Amino acid sequence: MPVTIGAVREIAPNETRVALVPEVVEKLALAGARVLIEPGAGARAYFPDSLYKKAEWATCAGEVLAAADVLLTVQPLSVDQIQQLKSGAVVIGFMQPHARKAEVKALRDRRITSFSVELIPRISRAQSMDALSSQAAIAGYKAVLIAASHLPKFFPMLTTAAGTIRPSQVLVIGAGVAGLQAIATARRLGAVVEAYDVRGATKEQVKSLGARFVDTGVSAEGAGGYARELTAEEKAKQQEVLDSRIAAADAVVTTASVPGRPAPKIISRSAVQRMRPGSVLVDVAAEQGGNCELTRAGEVVVHNGVNIIGPVNLPAQLAYNASEMYARNLLNFLKPALDKGELKIDWTDEVFVQSCLTHEGVVKHEPTLKALEG
Ligand code: NAD
Numbered sequence: 507m508p509v510t511i512g513a514v515r516e517i518a519p520n521e522t523r524v525a526l527v528p529e530v531v532e533k534l535a536l537a538g539a540r541v542l543i544e545p546g547a548g549a550r551a552y553f554p555d556s557l558y559k560k561a562e563w564a565t566c567a568g569e570v571l572a573a574a575d576v577l578l579t580v581q582p583l584s585v586d587q588i589q590q591l592k593s594g595a596v597v598i599g600f601m602q603p604h605a606r607k608a609e610v611k612a613l614r615d616r617r618i619t620s621f622s623v624e625l626i627p628r629i630s631r632a633q634s635m636d637a638l639s640s641q642a643a644i645a646g647y648k649a650v651l652i653a654a655s656h657l658p659k660f661f662p663m664l665t666t667a668a669g670t671i672r673p674s675q676v677l678v679i680g681a682g683v684a685g686l687q688a689i690a691t692a693r694r695l696g697a698v699v700e701a702y703d704v705r706g707a708t709k710e711q712v713k714s715l716g717a718r719f720v721d722t723g724v725s726a727e728g729a730g731g732y733a734r735e736l737t738a739e740e741k742a743k744q745q746e747v748l749d750s751r752i753a754a755a756d757a758v759v760t761t762a763s764v765p766g767r768p769a770p771k772i773i774s775r776s777a778v779q780r781m782r783p784g785s786v787l788v789d790v791a792a793e794q795g796g797n798c799e800l801t802r803a804g805e806v807v808v809h810n811g812v813n814i815i816g817p818v819n820l821p822a823q824l825a826y827n828a829s830e831m832y833a834r835n836l837l838n839f840l841k842p843a844l845d846k847g848e849l850k851i852d853w854t855d856e857v858f859v860q861s862c863l864t865h866e867g868v869v870k871h872e873p874t875l876k877a878l879e880g
Contacts, residue, residue: 508847511840512574514544514567518581520818522550522825523832525578525599528557530833534840535560538847544570551825575849578836580829588612596849598836600624600637601863603874604766610874613864619851625861625871626839632857634838639683640831645820646687646761649788650676653757654695656786656806656813662696673698677755678717679748679772679797680762681708684790688759689715700751703762704736704744722747735764748772753780760797761790766873773798775809783811792816 511534513526524547526534531541543561548554555563564570571577571590579599583591585608591597594617601622603610613620623637633639654661657674664671676692678685681703689712692699699717701708704726712719722744726736736744752758752773758781762770769791778787778800789801800807801816808814821828843851843858851858862870869875 508538508540509575509844509849510540510542510573511576511578512542512564512570513547513578514570514587515547515549516580517584517587520822521581522822523580523829524548524551524553524825525580525829525833525836526558526561527551527553527830527833528559528561529830530837531558532560533837534844537841537844539844540847542570542573548829551829553826553829576840578833578840580832582606582609585609585612588616588618591616591618593617594619596621596851598623598839603863603871604877607878610863610869610878614867614869617867619865620863621839621858621861622863622871623835623839623861625863627856627860629856635835635857637832637835640835641821641828642683642761643687644824644828644831645790646684646689646759647691648820648823649684649759649761649790649817650688650691650695650757652815652817653692653759653786653788656788656815657757658784659756660696661692674756675700675754677701677720677751677758679703679758679760680791681705681712682761682763684761685759686711686715688761688790689717692757692759693717697757700755702748702751720747720751735767735770744772745774745777749774749777749780752777753782755781756785758785758787759790760787762797763791763794769794769797771795771797771799773800775799778809778812778814781810781812785812787812787814789814789816790820793818 541561544567576596582601597620659674661674663673674697676697676699678688678701681701693716701712701717702720706725709719724740724744726734789796789798791797792801792803800814803816804818806815
């Protein structure tokens, strides 16, 4: 029997992406799978049903959930959706294991094999599966467009009959995947860009994109290429230099994050007070608590004439490409487990082992297991 791979319309508020796009459905069908989709699943990402030539259509979401051997999702399934899956089914998607305890318990109790794309190891072989990176790049791009559209200034230098317009100064804090894309986008729009990250390794990447690296003299390289948390002394030193660069910027885009922890607070109220009225701060880390003390997720806070924007789910604002990239990530993850249309997971493969959240009634991811027990 060929494996049945399913996707349903996302039910989370403001989620416009879809886990399966037509191009990926065709590739799954070529690999021998049967693909079952809820009508309208791709509509909000501008993939109408008519484009899914190789899909079969269910009458409702419940039918997909009950029939799928493998269910692909963007946002975590709700407990109610998990109850409708067949026991032993496989679910792949953003599982948000830190935040979704009830859902993880339901996956465990229903004996669902779940893979959390956040846990896919960041090894070279898995780059094409790296959904965190594909979606972070979108967030960085979109954050700069939001900054540009709120700023009462041009980004580029203009020489006009009405005189010369000076280019805007953009500061990007956090030069990971989102930050690097933010730098590239701001540069393409003609701004003068500075960037800062606690990881010294980013210095060359920042420079290669045509931006200046802000050197605070503090390095916080941690395990696995990620940042570690800074000491109080290091934070104060970092702050001194950063505050002066924040005050000089027309637009600040912050993307700093430490895996599994609330976003580091880098911009204080007093730093915002030093910014010029009309300047803009876009806090890409808003959903993790924000890099700025004044950020409120999903809101625009105006403080002394400075707009502090806390966007939520930026990738959903670019739903077409975000879905395309995400669906390709899922295909690259799943394809090695498809053998002539049948599902055969290689449990010696570190990609499957490390990204597995629940399997055969057990929570496999240690930190999540500890959080549940704690
Ligand atoms: P992330 O989203 O976890 O963090 C974003 C950035 O914030 C990071 O660059 C981090 O150093 C920075 N940061 C944290 N605390 C900060 C602070 N107090 N002040 C300033 N900046 C701070 O990171 P990410 O974008 O997911 O990527 C993290 C690393 O993983 C990068 O080195 C990236 O190149 C690497 N990576 C590797 C692969 C791969 O090899 N397959 C894929 C993607 C990313």
